[in-house]
Amino acid sequence: MANQSDKKDISINSSVSLKGIVKAIFNDTVHVQIGGKIITLPKADFMLDKSMN
Incomplete structure (x- = not known):
């Protein structure tokens, strides 16, 4: 029998x-x-430029 390791x-x-x-x-x-299909993604998954005010 073959060894599973x-x-x-x-x-x-x-x-x-x-x-x-x-x-x-x-x-x-x-x-x-x-x-x-519509899918929901967390906003944290996107690389957003946080320097925009």
């Missing part, structure tokens, strides 16, 4: 670029339409 871990670190239409921005979330 020969398990190999695979790690992937990548990003995906998607284009969508911003439908709404609330206090800490952004609602984006991609295709026919």
Whole structure:
């Protein structure tokens, strides 16, 4: 019987670029339409320029 300790871990670190239409921005979330779906993303996920006043 083969030994299970020969398990190999695979790690992937990548990003995906998607284009969508911003439908709404609330206090800490952004609602984006991609295709026919609207998804909610935390505003912290976006690199926003905080120097704008």
